[in-house]
Amino acid sequence: MEKQSLLKVRNLRVEFSTNDGVVEAVKGIDLDLRSNETVAIVGESGSGKSQAMMAIMGLLAANGRASGSASYRGQELIGLGESGLNRIRGSKITMIFQEPMTSLDPLYRIGRQLVEPMVHHRGLAARAARARAIELLELVGIPDPGRRIDSYPHELSGGQRQRVMIAMALANEPDVLIADEPTTALDVTIQAQILTLLADLQSKLGMAIVFITHDLGIVRRFADRVYVMRAGEVVEQDHTGSLFANPSHPYTRMLLAAQPTGRKTPPPPDSPPLLEGRDVNVTFRIGGGWFSRSVDELRAVANASVSLRRGQTIGIVGESGSGKSTLGRALLRLVPSRGTIRFEERDISDADKNHMRPLRKRLQLVFQDPFGSLSPRMTVGQIVTEGLRVHMPKMPAHERDLRASEVLREVGLDPAVANRYPHEFSGGQRQRIAIARAMILKPGVVVLDEPTSALDRSVQKQIVDLLRDLQSAHGLSYLFISHDLAVVRAMADYIIVMRAGRLVEEGPTDAIFDSPREDYTKSLMAAALDGTPFRNTPARA
Amino acid sequence: MSETTLSTALPPAGRSLGQDAWVRLKRNKAAVASAIVLMLLAFAGIVGPYLAPHPYDRIYPQYVRTPASLEAYPRKDAIAPAFMSALERARVQIGEIAVSGTTVRAPISSDAPLDPRIVRYVDRSDLFSNARLEGLDGKALTAGATSGTIVADVHRLRFLFGTDANGRDLLSRILIGIRISLAIGVLASAMSLLLGVAYGAIAGYLGGRIDNVMMRVVDILYSLPFIFFVILLVVFFGRNFVLIFIAIGCTEWLDMARIVRGQTLTLKRQEYVQAAEALGVPDADIVRRHIIPNALGPVVVFVTLLVPKAILLESLLSFLGLGVQEPLTSLGLLIAEGASNMRGAAWLLIYPAVTLTTMLFALNFLGDGLRDALDPKDR
Numbered sequence: 061m062e063k064q065s066l067l068k069v070r071n072l073r074v075e076f077s078t079n080d081g082v083v084e085a086v087k088g089i090d091l092d093l094r095s096n097e098t099v100a101i102v103g104e105s106g107s108g109k110s111q112a113m114m115a116i117m118g119l120l121a122a123n124g125r126a127s128g129s130a131s132y133r134g135q136e137l138i139g140l141g142e143s144g145l146n147r148i149r150g151s152k153i154t155m156i157f158q159e160p161m162t163s164l165d166p167l168y169r170i171g172r173q174l175v176e177p178m179v180h181h182r183g184l185a186a187r188a189a190r191a192r193a194i195e196l197l198e199l200v201g202i203p204d205p206g207r208r209i210d211s212y213p214h215e216l217s218g219g220q221r222q223r224v225m226i227a228m229a230l231a232n233e234p235d236v237l238i239a240d241e242p243t244t245a246l247d248v249t250i251q252a253q254i255l256t257l258l259a260d261l262q263s264k265l266g267m268a269i270v271f272i273t274h275d276l277g278i279v280r281r282f283a284d285r286v287y288v289m290r291a292g293e294v295v296e297q298d299h300t301g302s303l304f305a306n307p308s309h310p311y312t313r314m315l316l317a318a319q320p321t322g323r324k325t326p327p328p329p330d331s332p333p334l335l336e337g338r339d340v341n342v343t344f345r346i347g348g349g350w351f352s353r354s355v356d357e358l359r360a361v362a363n364a365s366v367s368l369r370r371g372q373t374i375g376i377v378g379e380s381g382s383g384k385s386t387l388g389r390a391l392l393r394l395v396p397s398r399g400t401i402r403f404e405e406r407d408i409s410d411a412d413k414n415h416m417r418p419l420r421k422r423l424q425l426v427f428q429d430p431f432g433s434l435s436p437r438m439t440v441g442q443i444v445t446e447g448l449r450v451h452m453p454k455m456p457a458h459e460r461d462l463r464a465s466e467v468l469r470e471v472g473l474d475p476a477v478a479n480r481y482p483h484e485f486s487g488g489q490r491q492r493i494a495i496a497r498a499m500i501l502k503p504g505v506v507v508l509d510e511p512t513s514a515l516d517r518s519v520q521k522q523i524v525d526l527l528r529d530l531q532s533a534h535g536l537s538y539l540f541i542s543h544d545l546a547v548v549r550a551m552a553d554y555i556i557v558m559r560a561g562r563l564v565e566e567g568p569t570d571a572i573f574d575s576p577r578e579d580y581t582k583s584l585m586a587a588a589l590d591g592t593p594f595r596n597t598p599a600r601a
Numbered sequence: 602m603s604e605t606t607l608s609t610a611l612p613p614a615g616r617s618l619g620q621d622a623w624v625r626l627k628r629n630k631a632a633v634a635s636a637i638v639l640m641l642l643a644f645a646g647i648v649g650p651y652l653a654p655h656p657y658d659r660i661y662p663q664y665v666r667t668p669a670s671l672e673a674y675p676r677k678d679a680i681a682p683a684f685m686s687a688l689e690r691a692r693v694q695i696g697e698i699a700v701s702g703t704t705v706r707a708p709i710s711s712d713a714p715l716d717p718r719i720v721r722y723v724d725r726s727d728l729f730s731n732a733r734l735e736g737l738d739g740k741a742l743t744a745g746a747t748s749g750t751i752v753a754d755v756h757r758l759r760f761l762f763g764t765d766a767n768g769r770d771l772l773s774r775i776l777i778g779i780r781i782s783l784a785i786g787v788l789a790s791a792m793s794l795l796l797g798v799a800y801g802a803i804a805g806y807l808g809g810r811i812d813n814v815m816m817r818v819v820d821i822l823y824s825l826p827f828i829f830f831v832i833l834l835v836v837f838f839g840r841n842f843v844l845i846f847i848a849i850g851c852t853e854w855l856d857m858a859r860i861v862r863g864q865t866l867t868l869k870r871q872e873y874v875q876a877a878e879a880l881g882v883p884d885a886d887i888v889r890r891h892i893i894p895n896a897l898g899p900v901v902v903f904v905t906l907l908v909p910k911a912i913l914l915e916s917l918l919s920f921l922g923l924g925v926q927e928p929l930t931s932l933g934l935l936i937a938e939g940a941s942n943m944r945g946a947a948w949l950l951i952y953p954a955v956t957l958t959t960m961l962f963a964l965n966f967l968g969d970g971l972r973d974a975l976d977p978k979d980r
Contacts, residue, residue: 392879394875394878394879413884416881417881417883418881419881420879420880420881421881423879424879424880425875425876425879427872427875427876428872429872432871432872432873433872433873433875433876434873434876435873435877435890435891435894435895436873436895437619437894437895438890438891438894446877446880446882446890447880447881450880450881450882450883450886451881494876497876497880501880
């Protein structure tokens with residue numbers, strides 16, 4: 061029954077020597093990959109799933125060291141010299157990465173980037189290589205490949221770039237394709253397309269895929285077998301069906317249960333509107349300077365009207381570039397806009413910085429990236445109390461500290477962390493700090509700009525719970541911006557769907573989820589929540 | 602709700618990025634060595650001139666262009682002939698001349714009783730002082746004795762690095778040169794740091810038209826030739842030590858302003874700056890609390906590279922006669938003098954050049970080390 065193992069990993073260990081001593085990233089894992097099979101490695105950030113694959117490819121950072129064994133068709137890869145590795149990687153085993161924006165060289169046309177490895181590795185003539193490149197682009201579903209081959213990477217969308225990356229990986233007809241979170245940076249609809257493409261290619265070309273991801277939803281629909289990793293160890297491995305049916309390890313069960321659940325109780329229907337925007341327009345000028353008159357305008361938000369009531373959560377959903385973040389910021393008067401914006405019955409459409417300052421206390425913002433939103437040179441205490449220093453400059457220092465420890469405790473952190481710096485915390489903890497910074501001022505409205513997107517699923521759930529608890533404790537109103545429909549469903553009472561700057565559809569959460577009217581909404585729902593597998597012929601032998 | 606309270610086992614006070622960088626810097630041996638060398642040089646520049654045996658402006662006309670040597674001048678074998686020629690005029694018979702340490706002695710005899718005034722012949726020479734007559738038994742000469750010993754102190758000087766074309770001790774001049782060069786380097790850098798960081802951060806943060814105007818001013822100042830600018834300053838304010846570092850600072854801050862502005866433009870888009878704006882933090886506080894501290898990494902590196910640049914610019918100015926004036930000197934000036942005496946007196950070039958090179962190497966290594974230590978990508 062069992063096929064010959066294509067890639068056989070035994071007791072693989074990866075260590076990094078850092079400032080604080082040796083860190084063991086991978087602690088002896090075993091893994092088997094048979095031909096024409098899809099294996100998913102699932103784990104949260106820091107579980108060592110990427111590092112294990114990097115070790116196999118000989119791509120560890122300079123301070124990393126791999127030991128153990130990883131053999132490809134009997135050829136040992138660990139400790140193999142550079143030239144030996146080069147014969148295998150790039151032709152037999154290839155890799156695609158998470159970030160399609162940075163993995164293509166912006167200075168060269170994609171054709172050249174595709175052709176060059178073929179000319180080098182396989183000695184193809186330039187003309188033949190170009191023909192092959194066009195063929196590959198066609199294979200990965202780039203429209204009009206004959207013309208597109210001469211585009212620069214910036215002329216392609218994120219999804220197209222990821223397709224080009226896949227084409228590059230396929231150029232030398234590999235046996236094994238390692239895909240390291242290939243869809244994490246993409247919108248849900250694009251994500252579905254890429255995954256379908258990968259599944260198609262696999263059935264056409266018959267390669268084995270190692271799929272690294274943190275998203276169990278994808279795994280269920282895509283993989284034959286699953287390895288669950290935690291803190292450098294494989295805690296469970298099984299066929300996808302049986303793993304999802306009866307997970308044996310508590311960690312796997314925790315991961316499976318980590319989808320944000322529950323619903324928010326809607327606010328009383330008579331609660332007054334707190335923040336209102338009517339016909340909000342935001343345009344950005346592109347180009348133009350002292351010597352050039354020609355100015356292009358980009359309409360980021362067009363005629364959007366929003367009314368946020370006290371205690372309500374409005375979810376704004378849309379793909380990247382749909383203007384959802386810009387709308388949120390325009391409502392807080394952080395980007396210039398046209399239209400009317402009212403806060404607590406007051407027209408703030410034309411309020412300048414100084415007039416807005418007293419209101420800032422009541423209007424807060426939490427950002428997506430918990431690594432970028434905390435100043436790296438300030439302690440947590442300084443970060444959290446900064447708002448108090450602005451809005452209550454007369455407050456004595458010890459009272460500020462008291463308030464800080466209160467709010468840190470409220471977001472689930474030990475107040476002793478106030479003296480430490482942000483880089484010492486994990487993503488989830490940092491997001492808690494960012495929430496504490498917004499909450500210390502006791503705001504009325506908080507705009508949450510993708511606050512959970514950069515976090516692991518289990519941490520997401522905690523943050524969603526925290527946000528809901530804070531909302532009911534303080535009667536907050538949220539504007540919850542996200543592309544993640546599962547999270548929005550758990551958070552919002554009302555949903556706005558945006559596309560290309562316009563409101564496409566809006567309505568109460570259940571109505572939108574149960575009976576979406578617009579095609580666009582339907583396609584969003586289908587991409588995010590549909591459970592059908594991407595592949596119809598499971599390759600289990 | 603799940604509580605993920607941090608374990609209290611962690612140290613209560615965190616390590617800041619600065620402390621992290623310090624740890625990394627300490628592990629960089631070249632940078633640590635450079636820092637030590639710089640500290641020694643700074644110490645030599647500050648204290649050295651007081652400890653040096655010769656004042657830096659004292660001229661010894663009899664020791665012009667003496668080569669560097671560990672031996673004291675005049676040399677032992679030069680003392681006896683000099684003593685001899687000084688004594689010859691006394692018309693006495695001179696025995697064997699013995700030189701020991703800083704005294705020279707010779708037995709003398711004469712047909713007539715020795716005249717005690719003959720010591721003046723010896724004293725007249727620059728080399729000898731405190732000449733006296735002694736009896737053969739070592740006691741004071743008895744009146745009317747026809748033979749005795751003439752004893753004189755030799756004034757012996759050490760010139761470890763030799764002397765220059767005017768007969769000044771090179772070591773002392775190098776020490777004062779280190780002081781002047783380092784002072785100008787540090788002061789000019791500090792000045793350009795203050796001006797450049799403030800200007801660049803303000804221009805970058807405010808952006809738009811203000812940024813445009815402010816940076817065009819910088820461009821205009823850039824187009825002013827440096828030497829022309831310095832000549833203008835000298836014409837208006839006269840030659841002055843302070844003027845040199847003002848002149849250098851005034852031109853170097855332009856680079857700094859551009860670097861800081863570039864940093865600010867990227868920092869401004871960081872979410873923590875936007876978060877501060879959303880909190881309603883006033884602009885001045887955002888620049889002070891968020892922009893400048895985070896822009897400091899590359900700035901610190903640039904400063905360590907700016908110090909050697911300022912030192913070199915100062916040498917150029919001094920070489921052109923617009924900078925430090927004699928008898929005060931700087932390393933650049935010493936090198937310029939050394940270069941013109943290169944053939945006959947190589948030490949005049951070698952010692953100041955080695956000192957300056959050491960200083961510049963140390964500064965550059967330290968700058969490199971700082972850049973590595975502060976680079977967050979290395980984390």
